[in-house]
Amino acid sequence: MAWFSLILAGLLEAFGVAMINQLHVNRNWRTVVLLIIGFGSSLILLGYSLQFLPMGTAYAIWTGIGVVGGTLIGMIFYGESRDWRRLIFIALVLCAAVGLKLVS
């Protein structure tokens, strides 16, 4: 249950990033509400899973799913750049952030 809610929290974070993109396409209250629900419920589920899982690992997985998911959705549905340099630099930031969460 803790792992399930952690993974769901990561996916909701990616959904939140998608809604940031959606807001750019379609600036309305429905998108703003979905964005707040996405990020809000993600934080609540993360908080729940942190009661059972080690903090560094849980944060690392949550960040990982959020960044990878958000980037993929951005490229597939919102026409964000697929420049290989951009992907390598995002991967560097992601690996370093996950590494920092694991060693801390």
Add this chain to the structure above:
Amino acid sequence: MNRNWMKVFVAAFLEIFWVIGLAHAYDFWTWTGTIIAIIVSNYLMITAAQVLPAGTVYAVFVGLGTAGTVVSEILFFGEPFKWKKTLLILILLIGVIGLKLVTDNNSEEGAES
């Protein structure tokens, strides 16, 4: 320095405060400060991502926030210093600088916004 990148950096800086706040807040005022930091930080990140690519902004926001949190826990909360952390922060900064360079070029070519 582009205005929107400035917003991302300020948002990441504020993220340090609310992450520490979530872990260490203990009374009404510290919780109020934490909640204000969450709102302002996310607002800046989201408005910056209306001009810059959202995936890039989110990665930089999360990355710099993590690095800043690790540094402040070492400086102010007695977490142990490790060389591994310095190396990872260096890699992270290379990624952020790279993203800034690549994204500036793209927005000139694309002229989407």
